[in-house]
Amino acid sequence: MLSALILLPLLGAALIGFLPVGMNGKLSRSIALVFASLAFAWIVFLAVQFNPTIVSQQFAEFLPWIDALGLNYYLGIDGLSLPLLLLNGLLTGIAIYSTDEDIQRPRFYYSLLLLLSAGVSGAFLAQDLLLFFLFYELELIPLYLLIAIWGGQRRGYAATKFLIYTAFSGILILASFLGLVWLSGSPSFALESLNSKGLPLATQILLLAGILVGFGIKIPLVPFHTWLPDAHVEASTPISVLLAGVLLKLGTYGLLRFGMYLLPDAWRYVSPALATWAVISVLYGASCAIAQKDMKKMVAYSSIGHMGYILLAAAAATPLSILGTVMQMISHGLISALLFLLVGVVYKKAGSRDLDVLRGLFNPERGMPVVGSLIVIGVMASAGIPGMVGFVAEFVVFRASFAVYPVQTLLCMVGTGLTAVYFLLLTNRAFFGRLSAQVINLPRVYWSDRTPAIILAVLIVILGIQPAWLTRWSEATTTAIANTRSVVAHVSVQGIRD
Incomplete structure (x- = not known):
């Protein structure tokens, strides 16, 4: 059942790739939309069948692969991965739909988009460390090509910088995975078979450092962030939607799944430093966003700041704060995708x-x-205005983190105020006042340009009014991650219901 989430996009990519040369780009787009829609419909079906009270992996698939390496094809879904899979399916369909119909080399483009979606789904499904790494590296190739071929004027520089940073990230993650498996004496890379309790604390901290820096590059956290603004500015609008909405979440997902879960003693030891690191990322990202004149670059820097909230909640490592990380990942994915879509419409028309x-x-x-x-x-959702999903996610993060790290939480709350400042500058300069002479004859904006943004805006409002529709999938899993690994003392999640 889970392999279909990987195989459907791969089948669509293969079918498009074998279309005759010179075939109408609309056909490639239609085929890509069909397979992306089928994959999204399938994950929705699995979500309906998903039992949120079970904390173990559901719909699990296990096939022996390479016994000599201890590598197995092991997939599963829990409350941590399910919302991210839904987000990936939704935003992949939106990215395909938002692509210009006259795009150059459409067969190659849509094949890469579907391959990217398959890689991301595989990473979220993988329950084997080495299998996760393979999917993690798989998504690197299509994203590099999508920026390098269909990006802006400096696309070569931005794509190469992204490739170098992400390749270094992969090296650190693989080294930490190999070290953890070999030092713990595990017979395989299966997540459930690993136990770091017998390792010295210094060894755990060293392994965790590789995971933190590796996934910190992907998130990205300061000072490993410099690839992100360049990649966003040069990438086309659909690729920016996927990059901010889904691909950055591989970093935060990796921190929770492989850092906190596998190395809880080391995590508890370094968590004060992680909370401070979160403050630096939040305030630096917000400060840089204020200084930007390019709308897209401003939204890119805002992503750096808002991803810092996830690190703050992960550092607190209570059941409620871990639930907040999931909410913030989904919230940021929807909001950043909406803003990048709309900035793309402005750039296309103006x-x-x-x-x-x-x-x-x-x-x-x-x-x-x-x-x-x-x-x-x-903008209102990103600034945490009540009634939007951004408010609910940030409230849960701050409410849970304050009990553990009050000073760092208060400093991160300053970042929320700065978010309102730089987005107020954006709307005030671009949308109010007399129409600028340089853009006085704007082409018509069609409903096809607005529809994806309207869908995201509706979801942002609905989940802001009814957040339980999101938390019901993840609450049991996030509580189990905190409690079964004894990261810190239990904090009740009753507050989110209230």
């Missing part, structure tokens, strides 16, 4: 993302009033 050029886009006759309204929704 020909610029420069805040010194854009002005008055709220003009009801010659501007983009609907796009502006949707951007306001995204």
Whole structure:
């Protein structure tokens, strides 16, 4: 059942790849949409069948693969991976739908998008460390090509920088995985067979350091963040949607699944430093966002800050804070995807993302009033306005983290205030005032341009009003991660229900 989430995109990519050369790009797009929709429908079906009270892996698949290496094909779903799989399926479909119909080399482009989706799904499903690493590296190749071929003027530089950073990330993660398996004496790389309790604390800390830096590059956390703004600015809009919405979550997912879960003693020891690291990322990302004139670069730096909230909650490592990390991952995925989509529409119609050029886009006759309204929704959600999913996620993160790290939590809350500042600058400069002379004759914005953003905006509001629809999948799993590994003392999750 789970292999279908990997095989459907792979089958779609193969089918598109074998289309005759010169075939109409609309056919490639249609095939990609069909297979992406089938994969999303299948994960929705699995979500309906999913039992949220069971903390073990559900729908598990196990096949022996390479016995000499201890590598097995082992897949499973729990409350940590299920929401991220749903997010991946949704945003993959939106990215395909949002792609320009006249894109160059459509067969190659849509094949890479589906291959990327398959790699991400495989990473979230993998219950074997080496299998996870294979999928983690698999998604690197299509993303590099998608930036290098269909990116902006400096796409070669941005793609190469991304490749170098992510390759170094993979080296550190693999070294930590190998060290953990060999030193613990485990006969395989299966997640359930690993136990670090017998290892000296110094050894655990060394292994955890490799995992932290490796996944910290992927998240990305300061000072390993410099590849992200370049990648976002040069990537096309659909690729930015996937990069911010899903691919960064591989880093935070890896910290929880392989850092906190496998090395709890070391995690408890370094958690104060992690909370401080989170503060640095939050405040640095927000400060850099304020200084930006490029709308897309501003949203990119905002991602660095908001991913820092996830590290803060993970450092606290209570059942409620770990639940907050899942909520913040989904919240950030939806909000960042919405903002990148809308910035892409502005750039496509106005020909610029420069805040010194854009002005008055709220003009009801010659501007983009609907796009502006949707951007306001995204801005309000990112700034944590009540009634939006961003508020609920950040409230849970801060509520849970304050009991463990009050000073760091208060400093991260300053980042929320700074979010309101830089996004207020964005909306005030670009959308209010008299329409700028440079963009006075704007092309019409069609409903096909707005529909994906409307879907995301509706989800942001619905999950903000009814967050239990999100937390019901993850609460039992996140509580078990904290309690069974004895990371820190139990903190009740009753507050989220209240």
